[in-house]
Amino acid sequence: MNDKRQQNVKIPWFLLILLAGVIILSLVPFRVLSERLTAGELRMVLASPDEIMEASIELNSYSRSADVVLELSDGRSVKATVPDAEEVMAELDADGVDYTISGIAESSFMDNIPYMIMMVMMFFFFFMLMGARGGAGGMNQRLANFGKSRARLSSDNNIHFSDVAGMEEEKKELREVVEFLRHPLKFSTMGARIPKGIILVGSPGTGKTLLAKAVAGEAGVPFYSISGSDFVEMYVGVGAARVRDLFEEAKRTSPCIVFIDEIDAVARRRGTGLGGSHDEREQTLNQLLVEMDGFAQNQGIIVMAATNRVDILDPAIMRPGRFDRKVQVGKPDVKARKQILELHSRNKRLSEDVDLERVARTTAGFTGADLENILNEAAIEATIDGRDSICKEDIDEAFIKTGIGTEKRSRVISERDKRITAYHETGHAILFHELKDVGPVHMISIIPTGEGAAGYTMPVPEKDEMHVTRGQLRHMMMAAMGGRIAEELVLSDITTGASQDIKQVTKIARAMVMQYGMSDRIGMINYDENGDDVFLGYDIAHNKTYSDKLLSEIDEEVRRIVAECYRDARAIIEAHRDVLEKCCELLMEKEKITGEEFDELFV
Numbered sequence: 336m337n338d339k340r341q342q343n344v345k346i347p348w349f350l351l352i353l354l355a356g357v358i359i360l361s362l363v364p365f366r367v368l369s370e371r372l373t374a375g376e377l378r379m380v381l382a383s384p385d386e387i388m389e390a391s392i393e394l395n396s397y398s399r400s401a402d403v404v405l406e407l408s409d410g411r412s413v414k415a416t417v418p419d420a421e422e423v424m425a426e427l428d429a430d431g432v433d434y435t436i437s438g439i440a441e442s443s444f445m446d447n448i449p450y451m452i453m454m455v456m457m458f459f460f461f462f463m464l465m466g467a468r469g470g471a472g473g474m475n476q477r478l479a480n481f482g483k484s485r486a487r488l489s490s491d492n493n494i495h496f497s498d499v500a501g502m503e504e505e506k507k508e509l510r511e512v513v514e515f516l517r518h519p520l521k522f523s524t525m526g527a528r529i530p531k532g533i534i535l536v537g538s539p540g541t542g543k544t545l546l547a548k549a550v551a552g553e554a555g556v557p558f559y560s561i562s563g564s565d566f567v568e569m570y571v572g573v574g575a576a577r578v579r580d581l582f583e584e585a586k587r588t589s590p591c592i593v594f595i596d597e598i599d600a601v602a603r604r605r606g607t608g609l610g611g612s613h614d615e616r617e618q619t620l621n622q623l624l625v626e627m628d629g630f631a632q633n634q635g636i637i638v639m640a641a642t643n644r645v646d647i648l649d650p651a652i653m654r655p656g657r658f659d660r661k662v663q664v665g666k667p668d669v670k671a672r673k674q675i676l677e678l679h680s681r682n683k684r685l686s687e688d689v690d691l692e693r694v695a696r697t698t699a700g701f702t703g704a705d706l707e708n709i710l711n712e713a714a715i716e717a718t719i720d721g722r723d724s725i726c727k728e729d730i731d732e733a734f735i736k737t738g739i740g741t742e743k744r745s746r747v748i749s750e751r752d753k754r755i756t757a758y759h760e761t762g763h764a765i766l767f768h769e770l771k772d773v774g775p776v777h778m779i780s781i782i783p784t785g786e787g788a789a790g791y792t793m794p795v796p797e798k799d800e801m802h803v804t805r806g807q808l809r810h811m812m813m814a815a816m817g818g819r820i821a822e823e824l825v826l827s828d829i830t831t832g833a834s835q836d837i838k839q840v841t842k843i844a845r846a847m848v849m850q851y852g853m854s855d856r857i858g859m860i861n862y863d864e865n866g867d868d869v870f871l872g873y874d875i876a877h878n879k880t881y882s883d884k885l886l887s888e889i890d891e892e893v894r895r896i897v898a899e900c901y902r903d904a905r906a907i908i909e910a911h912r913d914v915l916e917k918c919c920e921l922l923m924e925k926e927k928i929t930g931e932e933f934d935e936l937f938v
């Protein structure tokens with residue numbers, strides 16, 4: 336009892352001394368060596384990048400601003416504070432000037448006062464809270480842990496690639512990482528550049544966490560995992576401190592894997608944040624980037640991150656040297672689904688009448704987690720009924736249960752729907768294959784994406800070409816029409832499945848006429864003042880700049896271009912009816928086929 340009271344008296348003194356120390360240190364001017372520039376002067380310096388010998392950017396931890404320090408060819412060393420670090424980085428990138436991003440700049444003392452007051456208040460708050468709760472030992476312990484990374488080191492990590500069913504492509508991509516983690520020295524003596532950051536992208540439950548763990552298990556290295564939402568705490572500064580701490584710990588035990596789940600919670604595109612935790616998030620993200628920029632390529636730490644929304648991530652994190660590798664974790668196809676079911680029923684007793692093949696067939700669009708859930712529910716069902724094995728009815732029952740009634744059951748796709756999707760996607764694929772300005776086909780899938788698409792046909796990523804030709808635009812339109820044309824040829828009717836395709840065709844055709852001057856009849860005039868998405872007729876009719884005659888001419892041109900493309904596209908698909916049938920059958924069987932498998936159908 337006595338002890339405790341003494342502690343309570345001592346600590347505020349200790350804090351006051353600390354505070355005084357910080358104040359004194361902040362008042363001592365640092366870095367008198369470099370000359371300060373105004374924003375205008377800095378711009379002039381940046382305008383002649385040849386003069387810059389060395390550049391470094393010191394990110395400020397409390398805002399987007401940064402100090403830019405430049406060594407110039409005339410021997411001067413200059414420094415300026417800029418409001419937006421990203422802008423300067425982009426400018427330096429564009430000028431081809433190398434720069435280093437060093438830690439966090441000392442912000443000026445005045446900037447820090449609010450934070451310091453907050454920190455002190457926070458400390459008092461914590462002491463009061465913890466003092467009230469129990470012994471001094473417990474208090475110190477808790478205090479010591481505050482601001483620690485809270486990353487969980489999984490010691491029981493004996494998950495291997497064999498525990499991840501399917502995902503052959505994903506595993507193949509990650510084998511190299513495993514090799515590196517096993518023999519980091521071999522790679523560094525070779526001078527090989529190994530990715531620092533890998534981002535796993537896929538819907539929830541597709542096994543991203545499992546895969547990351549398996550990489551660590553396979554390589555036999557420690558696995559630190561933390562979730563992006565853990566970082567986002569109430570107090571400014573805590574998230575950044577956690578990141579720092581996490582990497583410190585990781586460095587001590589490298590080679591290792593640091594896994595950041597739900598990275599979108601911290602790495603959301605800047606400037607779109609809603610609400611208060613904005614600053615905190617940004618600061619945490621900055622710290623993460625600083626850490627990643629800071630450790631050497633071959634230091635043996637690989638940061639893996641998972642998200643299901645790659646589109647909302649801040650582009651800064653995808654820069655080279657950060658998360659420069661992306662692994663798409665797709666939903667499992669029939670074969671993979673069967674393997675997942677088999678894997679998760681290894682420790683369960685199934686009766687004779689359970690046909691996992693059948694279950695796999697009827698669950699297109701289900702994730703690994705969904706399937707595991709179904710087997711688990713079925714096992715519970717069987718146990719409750721007092722049977723010693725899972726029977727067919729248990730599984731049917733589990734479907735209803737896990738689907739929370741009807742929601743997921745409606746995701747069970749009928750054979751008819753699958754077939755329509757297969758024809759539709761094959762239609763696109765044939766055109767991608769035949770037209771030289773688009774494609775070739777990389778992958779065809781009829782697994783529902785969960786974002787509304789029944790399937791997809793993926794061309795090989797476009798080359799970075801500066802000019803898009805008229806021919807290319809026509810081919811893009813034709814490829815987009817392929818789905819609908821295939822439906823017309825094979826089914827006696829057409830479906831609503833082509834609405835996105837039709838939208839794209841219309842957009843391209845309009846742009847050709849109204850923006851790119853690619854219609855000889857209309858000529859080289861831009862009629863589209865408000866960007867791409869103007870509803871033809873409406874906006875133009877409103878401002879009355881154009882005559883009705885012109886409007887109908889534009890309309891006719893758009894129609895003519897679309898009609899010509901349609902005619903040519905249809906002729907190509909008609910000439911490849913055999914491929915259409917064969918590919919449809921193959922897709923019905925496998926759900927997902929590669930570009931090579933598709934190419935073979937043409938011989």
Ligand code: ADP
Binds near residue numbers: 702703
């Ligand atoms: P995510 O992180 O993508 O949301 P998880 O890795 O947490 O998904 O997966 C949840 C669970 O689903 C896993 O623990 C595992 O039981 C099961 N699962 C998902 N995908 C697979 C797979 N390919 N093989 C085996 N099990 C899987």
Ligand code: MG
Binds near residue numbers: 543596641
């Ligand atoms: Mg997960």
Ligand code: ZN
Binds near residue numbers: 759818832836
């Ligand atoms: Zn389509």
